[in-house]
Amino acid sequence: MYKKLYLILFFMSLYCVTAQTQTEIYLIGTVHKKSKILTPEILFDILEQIKPDVILQENDSQQIKTFLDDIEPDSNEQNATLWYLKKYPKTLNLPFEFEGRNEYRRKHGMVPADAETIDLLDSLYQAKLLNKKEMKIYADYLHANTELKAYGNKTFKELNSEQFDSINRIRQHIQHNELQKITSENDYFAKRFIVKPDGKKISYRNGYRLWCNFWDLRNNSMAINIIRIANENMGKRIVVLTGVQHKYYIKELLKKYEDGSYTVVDYFK
Structure with a gap:
């Protein structure tokens, strides 16, 4: 009896630890330029509601180096992110794109x-x-x-x-x-x-x-990069800002490789 109780308590504690450390990944499908359907203000409000610890950009390592300096006035992701980083400077801003796309x-x-x-x-x-x-x-x-x-x-x-x-x-x-x-x-x-x-x-x-063929390679590479970053930031809340045409593909791959260490959250539901 005590052995059974011990096992129940053990698995309950294991579940609680997993639940506490599970990384949350929010996939936000964007349009890159300011338009009627999306503006930097709308995207900033979404970031404010989610409160991510990490923001992932559809950039590679070279592009992310100039992210804070080479500012595009009509960029939804860049402007919304810059406003968010100014308010929450400890937030990580990282690339997840295929390198040298x-x-x-x-x-x-x-x-x-x-x-x-x-x-x-x-x-x-x-x-x-x-x-x-x-x-x-x-x-x-x-x-x-x-x-x-x-x-x-x-x-x-x-x-x-x-x-x-x-x-x-x-x-x-x-x-x-x-x-x-x-x-x-x-x-x-x-x-x-x-x-x-x-x-x-x-x-x-x-x-x-x-x-x-590169369509498949690129999306798979992006999904792998997202998973890697999620594993490096266990228990954190991550927002992925990706062009909306990639969203379904990346979401399917993240679901396919989900191992319990992270969960994909649909902000819009």
Whole structure:
């Protein structure tokens, strides 16, 4: 009897310790520039309500070094964070982005292959030069974009809703998977090229493929960085400020790898 009671008390105490030290992660899907749907003031109010110990920015280590100095007047995340750090100077402001993101994409020809490929796809679609299957894929892509753009006239809470995430998940799947079916099978994309910084050429087809693959690599890297920082700040409250189109992907990864040391909290519920 005493042994059973001891075990019950032991596991209760273990649960209490875990509950006390569990890190809280708040994912906030943002738009980077001041707009009708989000302003620095709105974002600052959210930070004030959550009271984070750590704020994670969609920056890499080099970008975070100039975060306090190279100020963009229309940046929602930067201005809201600066106001919060001024009021709560002990708050940690850290990066969680894929290291060297922009240079990595340029070096491998992903940029501007991404935009050039979409422009060519759109031209072929408008001219009805795609086959029936390809026309359907691109039409679905346009429809998903239209649905997402409608959220620009809604509230910031709706932008962070499961409904938005559901539409965004579909849109990103089409953009990074279905459109590749067109670019990989259509010679238009094999015969158009861009020049990489090293002077070598890469086809729209291959550049776009690399860009699509990078979508997975980037989101996985960001999720891993968030988990690492959470483990380094056990029991703290963390706010992750990420572009809203990344939110569903990062949230799914954090849920997938959740081991009890942290919990993902939905501020908007």
